[in-house]
Amino acid sequence: MDMLQMDLIRNNTFSVTEQNWQSDILASSVPLWAVVDGVSWPEIQSLLAENIPPHACLYTSTDPNTQRIAPWLVRVEPDSAMQALFESRDPATYSIIFFHSHKGLKQLRDHFRRYTMLLIPTIPDTPVYFRFYDPRVLMDMMTALDTYKLMLFFNGIEAFYIPNSYQLCLPNTIHIFPIPLDHVSLITDACLAIKPAHSDQLPPHASQSFRVSHSELQCFKELMQQRQPLNLATKLYQTYQGNFSAVHYERAAQLAVQQSSNYSIKSENEHMLLADCYLWLGPNFPANSPVAEALLSERDTKRFQRLIAWLQEEKRRIAQG
Structure with missing residues (x-):
């Protein structure tokens, strides 16, 4: 429910x-x-x-x-x-x-x-x-x-x-x-x-x-899960303010939550990184970014560090037009 x-x-x-x-x-x-x-x-x-x-x-x-x-x-x-x-x-x-x-x-x-x-x-x-x-x-x-x-x-x-x-x-x-x-x-x-x-x-x-009770605890957990994309969208907005529209922040946050299980993403920082990727690369990410898709598919513990470095380069490229 x-x-x-x-x-x-x-x-x-x-x-x-x-x-x-x-x-x-x-x-x-x-x-x-x-x-x-x-x-x-x-x-x-x-x-x-x-x-x-x-x-x-x-x-x-x-x-x-x-x-x-x-x-x-x-x-x-x-x-x-x-x-x-x-x-x-x-x-x-x-x-x-x-x-x-x-x-x-x-x-x-x-x-x-x-x-x-x-x-x-x-x-x-x-x-x-x-x-x-x-x-x-x-x-x-x-x-x-x-x-x-x-x-x-x-x-x-x-x-x-x-x-x-x-x-x-x-x-x-x-x-x-x-x-x-x-x-x-x-x-x-x-x-x-x-x-x-x-x-x-x-x-x-x-x-x-x-x-x-067990049912009350489960309800608290479900409410926290429903708030997760709202929390991600808020952090994106606080980071970039008017650089993107509210709709873009909310879409990126929703996609990050929906797709996180496909890439074994669990922590809040990892969710935030994925949402940041969707914000900058759009809803077709990571299919439109083979390098990022390969990094997300890895099981190396340092894959997220490499993804952060890759995203920074992408941001610079996009900013330069």
Whole structure:
């Protein structure tokens, strides 16, 4: 089943709607909070130290190296310097989610700490890191998790807010389309609200570890696979900007994902190299490039180094006309 076709609004339990940042979100009397990814926003720790809003690290470790990659819970105080920084953050960094809640800092930290680690069926005794504060993962949760787990996650949360962006896997049933690849949009321009339809029906807080079933894990994997060409297209666009049209970036990314198994391509860098080849040589690659076709057919571990060198020469040749 195509996971994008799944009905996100299960039995009218949750809704996803477009919201206005200024009139719908900032104007609310409910306190606004953010969870920020330290990996995707490396400067966040120093910015918090400089501006000193109410905040807390979601990891217990006091090790500076660990805290640098940790998620941070932050109160978004009205008209503050941090609010301005959050509003200007590029959504393509996928580094922040927002939410409304009447709960205090300690209560929210205790709640969200439960979701920083995940138990999966394939390694049930070893927790893995879970980045629910990545807007793409938060939206995936709405599709992958069962209703009860989602209701637990929303306990004490009025609504989550994320910027609409190119790499969001939005179910067709909500009739909202992601931002196009070559369109620049801040959260103040395009914001999505995810909220429970009936907050009074939310279950009490659960203290057990956060774990997913086999079917939920499979759904997460399928959503990640569907996002792979979007990720490749984004990287191509960031590399070349206006040198090619968005359609060319997306076509090259799709072809790279579709054809990767024919050449035993597995890593992200290898996929990116193949997409780069399709971008410059067109959809008939590698049939129109016998040297590259021979390199791709090799099983030598250094074949990709030779392919990179070959592609650089081709780029120079094409640029020179």
